[in-house]
Amino acid sequence: MLRKDGEKPAxxxxxxxxxxxxxxxxxxxxxxxxxxxxxxxxxxxxxxGLGQINGNCKNYIGNCAEQxxxxxxxxxxxxxxxxxxxxxxxxxxxxxxxxxxxxANCRYLFKI
Numbered sequence: 001m002l003r004k005d006g007e008k009p010a011x012x013x014x015x016x017x018x019x020x021x022x023x024x025x026x027x028x029x030x031x032x033x034x035x036x037x038x039x040x041x042x043x044x045x046x047x048x049g050l051g052q053i054n055g056n057c058k059n060y061i062g063n064c065a066e067q068x069x070x071x072x073x074x075x076x077x078x079x080x081x082x083x084x085x086x087x088x089x090x091x092x093x094x095x096x097x098x099x100x101x102x103x104a105n106c107r108y109l110f111k112i
Contacts (some may be wrong), residue, residue, distance in 0.1 A: 011100050014089040015069035017077055017106055023066040024072035031062030036071050047105055057104035066106045084111045 009027030015029045016023040031050050040062075041050060042090045048054035061067075066088055074081045090109070091100045 008094050009065065010092055010093060011065040011091050013065035013069045013091040015066065015073045015086055017070075017073045017081075018085040018087070020073070020076055024069050024076075026065055026068035026072050028063055029068065031067075032061065035075055036062060036103050037081065039074065039083075040067070043083065043109055054105070055109070057106040059103045059105055059112055061105055064103060064106050066102060066110065066112075070110065072073065083109055088112060 009029060011028040012025065014023055014025040036044070036050065044050045044061050047056075047061050052061050053059070054061065069088065070083075070086045073086065088102075091102065092098065093100055102110075106112060
């Protein structure tokens with residue numbers, strides 16, 4: 001899986017939402033305001049805002065593969081998203097196949 005610019009992404013993750021048979025796979029990348037559901041933007045504001053770095057984590061809010069995958073998966077959900085209903089594959093770095101642990105932002109958002 002490649003990013004929109006054709007480069008290999010830093011990380012890749014697959015997500016599913018409880019009670020949905022569909023999954024979504026996505027890669028890490030710069031967040032764009034118009035790509036995230038309002039549920040996510042509101043939750044990101046609690047961390048400091050989309051595209052920002054807070055004191056708890058070195059990652060930009062909205063940049064993680066888990067956050068992108070959850071957003072893609074959530075587009076199949078009608079109504080408000082319940083963030084603790086997301087589950088994820090092990091996030092991997094495609095260049096090395098290294099398993100990447102969830103960052104502080106993702107642990108907060110998804111209780112993982």
